[in-house]
Amino acid sequence: MKKLLLILFAVSLIVSCEKKEKPKDFLVLSGEVDNFRKRTIELTGYNFERKIRFDRKNKTFLDTLKNITPGHYTLKIGKRPVQVYLSSLDDLKLIVDAKKRTKDPVFEGATANINKYITEKAKKLGVVLGNANKLFSMNEDEFLSKMDSYKSTLEDLANASQLPADYLEKEMRNINYEFALAIKNYQGFHRILYGDEEFEVSDQFPMDIPDDIDLNISVDYINSKPYRDLIKRRLDDVTNKKNRQDGDFDLTYLETVHTEINDTLVKNDLLHKAAEKQITTTINLKEYYRKYNSYSTNTANKAEIGELYNKLKLTAKGQPSPKFDKLENYNGGKTSLDDLIGKGKYVYIDVWATWCGFCKKEIPLLKRFEQQFHGKNIEFVSLSVDRPSSKAKWKQTIKDREMSGIQLFAGKTQEELQFTKDYLIKGLPRFILIDPDGKIVNANAPRPSRSEELIELFEDLGI
Structure with a gap:
């Protein structure tokens, strides 16, 4: 019996040990924050968002993160963003002041050295490179000298920061991506700062550096925004070269991604x-x-894109247009879409907002079309999706810019107004053309700035 009890005890002990040795699959992120009174802190990263509750009484936060992808994240503590690196298992604690940005965060945990390095690296940007406008205003030699100095400084800092070998290897690539992206941006930014659209870098300028980068490293894609930006720029360049002047950039871009990128993620x-x-x-x-x-x-x-597609089919050519109802008219009263259709006229709608710079660039061109087609079988409608608090600004903009046509104020954003939600409008301006019977001709009609295309469309419709 004693022998049996000993055996049972031994088995029980082994099972107990096995349970205790279950591998950890989470990390604890915690912190102490001074000068912060909000209830939540936001943690964001690559395709990741999470709100963390903040204990205002104790000035602390704590959250358990399970199966998190190792990489760089941002803790948005009020107006202060704190860049952090999170592994999938190693707990991290930080002590930070939400207002005193000159006071560096203090990190505790296995990844503390990595996070200290990230803080020090951010400070080097201003010290070595200074103001971005001044940097990209420099001549080629000065710019390249500055960038070489910055790259060397970061490499020295990384090597001296006692970083884990695997992180150091990835960070060295990331530094190279930052350098390459700046090289890629130089010509375009220099043109903007000097207002010289004809500026071209010399033959000696190393414009080919970004083209040497492998586009198929998923771990870098997750961890490095400069790497993602470089890939996007490369794909845009390839698409523009493939795409004929009258081609469809969107379709060509999909094809370019499919042929140029091999990594599944x-x-x-x-x-x-x-x-x-x-x-x-x-x-x-x-x-x-x-x-x-x-x-x-x-x-x-x-599944997500399929859902969008099914919604968009409802606003395809020939479908009845979604309606807006009783929107404030600049000239007085309320106007609905039903007031405009059924009278033998097409309706060309400009969905815009006073805060939208691209919208304002279209206004003088839209006015020319209104004058050119005045008295024809078409109504020009400008529908503002400004917030209610911007009504005075809307009225002043119409007055200052002498905007004509039918001016309507929704008092709701494009995310709130049912009409724009039905059209799935995500960016402004957006132009919509509706026929006299209220059916959609084009849910994404040419802008006035695409004048030849728009005139051809109007002429084909007999406007």
Whole structure:
């Protein structure tokens, strides 16, 4: 009996030990924050958002993060962003002042050295490079000298910061991406700062550096924004070269991602980010969706874009237009879409806002079209999606810019107004053309700045 009890005890001990040795699959993120009174702190990263409750009484926060992707994240503590690196398992604690930005955060935990390095690296940006406008205003030799100095400074800092070998290897690549992106940006930024659209870098300027970068490293894609920016710039360049002047950039971009990118994570994310916006503006909806669906292999992403596609089919050519009802008219009274259709006239709607710079650039061009087609079978409607607090600014803008046509004020943003939600309007300005019977001619009609295309459309319709 004693022997049996000993055996049972031993088995019990082994089982108990096995339970205790269950591998950890989470990290604890905690901190102490001074000069902060809000109830939540935001943690954001690559395709990641989370709100963390802040204990105002004890000035602390704590959250358990399970199965988190290792990488760089941002803790938004009020107006102070704190860049942090999180592994999937190592707990991290920080002590920070939400207002005193000159006071560096203090980190505790296995990743403390990495996070201290990130803080020190951010300070080098201002010390070595200074003001961005001054940097990109420099001549080529000065600019390249500054960038070489910055790159060397960061490499020295990384090597001296006692970083884990795997992180150091990734960070050295990231430093190179930052350097390459600045090289890529120099010509364009220099043109803007000097107002010289004809400026070209010399033959000696190393413009080919960004082209030497491998586009298929998923771990860098997750951890490095400069790397993601470089990939996007490269794909845009390739797409523009492939795309003829009268071609469809959106469709060509999907094809470029499919042919140029091999890594599954990178490809799926690029396709998804493009489709989220482009599918709402493409003029070839059915073909765009077909191509996206054939190229993407991410089930969740495909379901999301499929849902957008099904909604967009409701605003396809020939479908009855969604309606707006009783919006404030600048000239007095209320106006609904039903007041404008059924009278033998097409309706060309400009969805805009006073805060939108691109919208304002279209205003003088829109006025010319209104004058050119005055008295014809078309109404020009400008529908503001400013917030209610911007009503006075809306009225003043109309007065100052001598805007004509029918001016309407929704008092709701494009995310709130049902009319714009039905059209899935994500960016402004957006132009919509509706026929005299209230059916959609084009849910993403050419802007006035695409004058030849718009005139051709009007002429084909007999306007």
